[in-house]
Amino acid sequence: MKPKKAYPAAITIFGARGDLTRRKLIPALYNLFIENHLPALFEIFCVDFQTVDEAAFKNDLLSGVNEFSRNGKAEPSKWAGFAARISYLQGDFTKKETYISLKTKVEDFEKSSKQRGNRMFYFAVAPRFIEVIAEALSTRKLCSNKTHDRIVVEKPFGTDLATARKLNHFLTKRFSEKQVYRIDHYLGKETVQNIMAFRFANFVFEPLWNKNYIDHIQISVAEQVSVGKRGGYYDASGALRDMIQNHLLQLLCIVAMECPGAYKAEAIRDAKTKVLKSIRPFTTQQVFKNVVRAQYTAGEVDDVQRIAYRQEEQVSPESNTETFVALKMLIDNPRWEGVPFFLRTGKSMTRQSSVIVVQFKDSPHKIFKDDIVPNRLIISIQPELEISLLFESKVPGLQMKLVPVEMDFTYQEAYTESLPEAYEALLLDVLHGDATLFMRADQVEAAWKVVMPILDAWKKSPSKQLQFYESGTWGPAAGSNLLKPYAKEWYRLPSRETVKKLAVNK
CATH class of the missing domain: 3.40.50.720 (NAD(P)-binding Rossmann-like Domain)
Incomplete structure (x- = not known):
C-alpha cells in the first residue's frame, strides 16, 4: 500500500x-x-x-x-x-x-x-x-x-443517462470534479488492479493483445445469492443497471484500454473513457439479437430450496425485471475491430464466480490431430484469486499425444500476507486524493450511453424475449447460444469438489 x-x-x-x-x-x-x-x-x-x-x-x-x-x-x-x-x-x-x-x-x-x-x-x-x-x-x-x-x-449513480447527467451537473456546480469520488468497489479488488500490471508491465502479452491473436473475450460475474431483501430496489433496477452498467463495463475497460501515457489518474481514466465511447451502439434489432435477458425461477442452490424471483419480498408477481443478462459487444477501434466481447451476469446461479477469459485464435498450422483446445488466459477475480494460462502439452510417453494443461499464478501460494479488501484500497486512495480507481463524470455518462438503447428497447417491449432459468443453474440456454460460433458455453471455474481433490493431490 x-x-x-x-x-x-x-x-x-x-x-x-x-x-x-x-x-x-x-x-x-x-x-x-x-x-x-x-x-x-x-x-x-x-x-x-x-x-x-x-x-x-x-x-x-x-x-x-x-x-x-x-x-x-x-x-x-x-x-x-x-x-x-x-x-x-x-x-x-x-x-x-x-x-x-x-x-x-x-x-x-x-x-x-x-x-x-x-x-x-x-x-x-x-x-x-x-x-x-x-x-x-x-x-x-x-x-x-x-x-x-x-x-x-x-452506486447507483443515476438510473439512466438523463438522471446521471442531472446528478453530475448538480454535484459539479457545488464541488470541483476532483473532489467527487464515484466509487465502484469492484475496481478496488486486488485481481482487478493486477490486470493493468499484468498487461502493461509484461511485454510478452501486449503484442498479442489485439484482433490478430485474440478470438473473443468473456467477462462473467455469476452470483449465487438471490435478490433476498433487496427486492424493492432491485425490481426497479435489474441486472443491467445493477451490474453491467458499472462493474462489468469497468472490467471491459481495463481489459480493452490502450496503454496510458503514465500511471496517473487522468491518463488512465482518459483511456477507459475512450473504450466506452468506442463501443458500437445497439440498434433495437441488435438488442433482441445480441442481448439475452432472463429471470430466475424456483430451484435449489447448494441443496437449499430457492423461491422464484416473482415470489421475493417487494417484487411484483408479474415483474419482467431481469436477474440475468448476457450480451455481445463490439469495439470499433483498430485494436479490437471484429473481436466480440461477451458479458454475462446473473443471480441465484450455481456458484459465485467472477472471471475474465481471453481466448486466443487457433494455431494457424494444425499438424497435431488432437490440437483442439485453444489457448486461454483465465483471470479469476473471485472466489479464487488466480491467473492461469491454458496451453497444449505433450503427454509423457512414447507417442505424440497432446493434452491441455494450466500454468497457474495464485495469490494464496505466491503471497503469505493477508490481501487488503477492496474498500481498504479505495478509502485510502480517497484520503490520499488518488482518483485512479474512481469513475469520472464523463465515464459514468459514457457507460450509460452504452446501455440506454437496451433499456429503451426493453421499455417499449417489456416482456419480449424474456427467458427464465431455474435457480441453481448457469442461466438460460440462450445465454450460451449467444457465444456461438466462438464457443459452445461460458467458461466455468472448476467445481468446489474438483478444487478440493486437486488440493489433496498436490
Whole structure:
C-alpha cells in the first residue's frame, strides 16, 4: 500500500447505521488503522437519523468487525484505540442543525490537531439523499477546500443517462470534479488492479493483445445469492443497471484500454473513457439479437430450496425485471475491430464466480490431430484469486499425444500476507486524493450511453424475449447460444469438489 500522509483526516459517514457501514466501511477503516495506514490524527464522525446510545452503537460496529474483517476478531486494546476516534451524531439529513453540529465537531478536531487536514464525506445513503447532503455540505462550507475536501458517492449513480447527467451537473456546480469520488468497489479488488500490471508491465502479452491473436473475450460475474431483501430496489433496477452498467463495463475497460501515457489518474481514466465511447451502439434489432435477458425461477442452490424471483419480498408477481443478462459487444477501434466481447451476469446461479477469459485464435498450422483446445488466459477475480494460462502439452510417453494443461499464478501460494479488501484500497486512495480507481463524470455518462438503447428497447417491449432459468443453474440456454460460433458455453471455474481433490493431490 501507499505510504501514509501526515495530514489529519476528518472522516464523516452519512448512513452510519446502515449495512454498508457495519459490513464494509468500519472493518476497512479498522484494518487500515491496525496496519498503520491511517494518519496519526484522525476522527470518524458517524451520522444517522436514529437516536442510539453511543456505547451500544460502537459495540454493534465491533460485532461487524469481528464478523467481517479479514483479520478476524478485533484485539481489545486495538479496538479501544480505534473506537476512541469514533463519535456518533444523531441528525436528520434534511435539517440544517445536523450540519451545524457536524461542522462544529470537525472544526474542533482540526483545532486540536493544529492543522487543517483532509475531510472525507462518505454517502452510505439511499440515492434520494445524495443531493440533499451535497447541498448542505456546500451551503455550510463543510466541503469547500478543493485540495483537501472530498465526497464519496456509491452506486447507483443515476438510473439512466438523463438522471446521471442531472446528478453530475448538480454535484459539479457545488464541488470541483476532483473532489467527487464515484466509487465502484469492484475496481478496488486486488485481481482487478493486477490486470493493468499484468498487461502493461509484461511485454510478452501486449503484442498479442489485439484482433490478430485474440478470438473473443468473456467477462462473467455469476452470483449465487438471490435478490433476498433487496427486492424493492432491485425490481426497479435489474441486472443491467445493477451490474453491467458499472462493474462489468469497468472490467471491459481495463481489459480493452490502450496503454496510458503514465500511471496517473487522468491518463488512465482518459483511456477507459475512450473504450466506452468506442463501443458500437445497439440498434433495437441488435438488442433482441445480441442481448439475452432472463429471470430466475424456483430451484435449489447448494441443496437449499430457492423461491422464484416473482415470489421475493417487494417484487411484483408479474415483474419482467431481469436477474440475468448476457450480451455481445463490439469495439470499433483498430485494436479490437471484429473481436466480440461477451458479458454475462446473473443471480441465484450455481456458484459465485467472477472471471475474465481471453481466448486466443487457433494455431494457424494444425499438424497435431488432437490440437483442439485453444489457448486461454483465465483471470479469476473471485472466489479464487488466480491467473492461469491454458496451453497444449505433450503427454509423457512414447507417442505424440497432446493434452491441455494450466500454468497457474495464485495469490494464496505466491503471497503469505493477508490481501487488503477492496474498500481498504479505495478509502485510502480517497484520503490520499488518488482518483485512479474512481469513475469520472464523463465515464459514468459514457457507460450509460452504452446501455440506454437496451433499456429503451426493453421499455417499449417489456416482456419480449424474456427467458427464465431455474435457480441453481448457469442461466438460460440462450445465454450460451449467444457465444456461438466462438464457443459452445461460458467458461466455468472448476467445481468446489474438483478444487478440493486437486488440493489433496498436490
